[in-house]
Amino acid sequence: MLAQLLFSGLALGSMYALVALGYNITYATSKTVNFSQGQSVMVGAVVAYTLYVGAGWPFPLALAVTLVALAVLGLLVERIAVRPFLRSASIAWLLATIALGIIAENVAMLVFGKDARAFPSALATRPWIIFGAGVYPHELLVPVVGIALMVAVELGFRRTLAGKALRAVAFSHEAAGLMGIDVNRTITLAYALSSLLAGVAGVLLAPLLNVSATMGTTIGLKAFAVAIIGGMESPRGIIVAGFAYGIFEAVVAGYLGTGVREILGFGLVIVVLLLRPWGLFGAPTLRRV
Numbered sequence: 001m002l003a004q005l006l007f008s009g010l011a012l013g014s015m016y017a018l019v020a021l022g023y024n025i026t027y028a029t030s031k032t033v034n035f036s037q038g039q040s041v042m043v044g045a046v047v048a049y050t051l052y053v054g055a056g057w058p059f060p061l062a063l064a065v066t067l068v069a070l071a072v073l074g075l076l077v078e079r080i081a082v083r084p085f086l087r088s089a090s091i092a093w094l095l096a097t098i099a100l101g102i103i104a105e106n107v108a109m110l111v112f113g114k115d116a117r118a119f120p121s122a123l124a125t126r127p128w129i130i131f132g133a134g135v136y137p138h139e140l141l142v143p144v145v146g147i148a149l150m151v152a153v154e155l156g157f158r159r160t161l162a163g164k165a166l167r168a169v170a171f172s173h174e175a176a177g178l179m180g181i182d183v184n185r186t187i188t189l190a191y192a193l194s195s196l197l198a199g200v201a202g203v204l205l206a207p208l209l210n211v212s213a214t215m216g217t218t219i220g221l222k223a224f225a226v227a228i229i230g231g232m233e234s235p236r237g238i239i240v241a242g243f244a245y246g247i248f249e250a251v252v253a254g255y256l257g258t259g260v261r262e263i264l265g266f267g268l269v270i271v272v273l274l275l276r277p278w279g280l281f282g283a284p285t286l287r288r289v
Contacts, residue, residue, distance in 0.1 A: 004133035005254040006247060011139045011208065013246020014146030015201040017239045019223035020230070021150060022194030027232050028170040029190040032082050032093050034074075036101030037198050038220015043104060044070055044199025045206040045215060046112050049119055066203065067196055073104075074195025078188045086187075101220075108213035116215070121207035142204045143243075149200060150239055153193075166190060198223075222249075225269045230281050237281020 019037060026034050034040075047069050051062035081096035123141055127134035157163035168176040169186045177183050202216065209215060222245070230241030245265070253261040278284045 001133070001254060002251070003131040004135060005250040007130070007133065007135045007139050009247035009250030010243060011142040011246070012205075012249065013243040014143035015205055015219070015242075016223045016226045016246055017242025018146050018149060018201045019198045019219060020227040020238045020242055021153065021235060022197045023224060023227040024232060024235050024238055025153075025166070025190045025197075026187075026194050027227075029166055030082065030086065030169075030187045032086065033097070033224075034077055034082075034191060034194055035094060035097040035220070035224075036077060036081075036104060037194065037223065038216035038218070039101040039104040040070060040073060040195040040198035040216065041202035041205070041219050042108060042213060042216030043073060044202030045119065045211045046108055046202075046213070047199075048203045049117060049206065049211045050112070053117075053120065063203065066199060070196045070199030071192040073199075074192040075188055077195065078191035082191070083184065083187075101217075105213055105217070112211075112213055114213060116210040116212035119206035119211050124207040136208075138207050142208070145204060146201075149197065150235075153197070154235065162189060222265070225266065227279075228269055229272050229279060231279025232282060234279060234281040234283075237279060241280065 019041060022037055022040075023033055026032055044066055048062055048066045051057045051065060052059050055062075057065075077097060077100055081100050082093045085091070085093040085096065121138050123138035124136045127136050128140075129135075157167055165176070165181050165186050166189065168179060168181055169183055169190075173183050176186070198216075198220075201219070205215075205219070223242075226242045226245050227238055229245065230237035230239070232238075245268075248268070249261050249265055252264050256264075272280060276282070
């Protein structure tokens with residue numbers, strides 16, 4: 001039983017880390033957080049389901065269109081709910097992104113319906129026996145793809161011009177502007193990438209959790225918890241925290257029940273905030289007085 005819980009925890013944990021990495025990207029570049037990130041998870045799953053299952057498109061084409069849709073969604077969130085308030089140095093972006101998430105969820109309910117639907121996957125029909133545990137191949141695919149994407153993001157930040165621009169903006173808006181970098185465009189790119197990562201998580205989780213209009217809310221909250229635990233400005237810390245949180249959840253749910261899982265999981269966030277407000281792998285910010 002423990003082996004099965006560990007595999008499930010790794011799958012969920014990798015997706016928490018992927019979504020939480022989106023929080024890190026937007027926070028690093030703009031000091032803002034997209035609180036509709038969980039709904040991006042849902043939109044990814046719903047759009048992919050609609051195109052692949054509903055319209056009968058080939059999965060690669062459905063996935064490509066879904067990713068484009070998610071990037072556009074991130075762009076819209078930044079333009080509508082973040083940029084106007086950043087210009088006025090207001091924190092109203094917090095409520096605006098939450099509002100957009102609620103709107104997206106209710107639109108999905110109207111269009112897609114309230115019922116959860118199974119997302120077909122050939123890798124989620126017959127389990128493999130590994131260490132005496134029945135594990136679906138899809139549960140193995142999820143962390144592999146998640147880790148590959150996280151490595152790709154890390155390499156992109158270090159080796160591409162767009163990645164270097166994101167790092168420069170994260171370091172200093174003023175310095176980046178003096179270097180000829182369009183700060184607003186770079187922040188928009190960060191939001192598009194953040195939404196895209198969340199959408200990929202939604203597509204990967206769909207065969208395991210089913211597709212529904214409300215599936216992203218809890219995932220978004222838990223991913224934010226992972227970002228807090230790992231350290232909002234520490235990508236590697238977030239990845240470690242994501243896997244640890246996923247395994248923690250799976251083991252607690254397996255032995256104590258799902259209700260206890262939520263209590264202990266979010267209780268852990270409170271403990272971390274009390275002991276290390278900057279996260280386990282983050283560093284305190286020094287301020288001049």
